[in-house]
Amino acid sequence: MQIDILTLFPSMFDGPLTESMLKRAQEKGLLTVRLHDIRDHATDKHRTVDDTPYGGGGGMVMMPEPLVAAVEGVRGADETAPVILLTPQGRVFTQQVARELAAHPRLILVCGRYEGVDERVRQAVITDEISIGDFVLTGGELAAMVIVDAVARLIPGMLGARWGAEEDSHAMGLIEYPHYTRPPVFREMAVPDVLLSGDHGAVEAWRRREAIRRTWQRRPDMLLSVELGGAERWFLADLAEADAPLRG
Ligand code: ADE
Numbered sequence: 001m002q003i004d005i006l007t008l009f010p011s012m013f014d015g016p017l018t019e020s021m022l023k024r025a026q027e028k029g030l031l032t033v034r035l036h037d038i039r040d041h042a043t044d045k046h047r048t049v050d051d052t053p054y055g056g057g058g059g060m061v062m063m064p065e066p067l068v069a070a071v072e073g074v075r076g077a078d079e080t081a082p083v084i085l086l087t088p089q090g091r092v093f094t095q096q097v098a099r100e101l102a103a104h105p106r107l108i109l110v111c112g113r114y115e116g117v118d119e120r121v122r123q124a125v126i127t128d129e130i131s132i133g134d135f136v137l138t139g140g141e142l143a144a145m146v147i148v149d150a151v152a153r154l155i156p157g158m159l160g161a162r163w164g165a166e167e168d169s170h171a172m173g174l175i176e177y178p179h180y181t182r183p184p185v186f187r188e189m190a191v192p193d194v195l196l197s198g199d200h201g202a203v204e205a206w207r208r209r210e211a212i213r214r215t216w217q218r219r220p221d222m223l224l225s226v227e228l229g230g231a232e233r234w235f236l237a238d239l240a241e242a243d244a245p246l247r248g
Contacts, residue, residue, distance in 0.1 A: 001102070001155055002032045004074045004081075005144050006067070007111040008049060010035040012141045022152055030155050033148065034074075038062075041069040050114050059115030064124070067110070067117060071125040074108060081106040083127045085117065086140025086147075090129030093147060095170035097130065101147070102154035109147065111140030173226035175219055177210040209235055216240070 025031035039047045050060040132143040180191040194206045216239045
């Protein structure tokens with residue numbers, strides 16, 4: 001997969017792209033990330049990329065010419081790759097959106113800065129807009145890093161066979177079950193017996209139940225869109241019953 005990132009601050013990406021899984025993905029040839037400095041497409045000698053907004057008001061707006069020239073230069077003849085603007089105005093990024101993006105061979109991410117980008121950039125070249133949550137960052141760079149990370153780990157061959165991305169929190173529509181490793185007892189807190197039993201069926205059932213319990217406790221909204229088996233629905237009903245106020 002190839003991801004092109006257009007930014008005014010290419011060096012912000014140095015750390016995340018040169019460590020751990022993203023580094024290995026690039027070494028293995030599974031992921032190519034190309035960084036493009038929008039300023040290289042400015043046309044004046046001061047390399048200006050922003051200007052004051054028409055109509056007044058504070059802040060600076062990214063000008064259309066350098067940004068559109070940058071996108072068109074990077075995109076080349078390939079008009080099939082999504083051109084995604086990172087902005088708090090976009091649709092909210094979720095695991096579902098990560099899966100959708102991971103299905104593309106190429107993505108172009110455009111990092112906005114200042115108060116925003118000239119509206120005509122949207123009209124000319126942007127095909128999608130994504131927000132990583134209901135808060136405002138100083139620019140799209142950190143959001144782009146979040147997207148690269150979440151998408152890259154879904155590329156086939158990225159994760160070891162033993163911890164498939166399909167079992168993650170959110171991939172199953174549930175919060176993940178609790179994890180334990182050695183030692184079996186830590187400060188008098190013991191690992192649940194079932195995990196030491198060697199009974200894979202029992203372990204699986206326990207994990208699924210605990211995932212349902214956690215989701216009920218922390219993100220009950222997620223239970224509205226997950227499919228549960230008959231026994232699982234009873235388990236959930238028991239959780240709800242235990243939590244219900246005592247009836248007189
Ligand atoms: N740029 C500024 N805030 C953002 C957000 N929440 N998501 C994506 N891009 C942004």
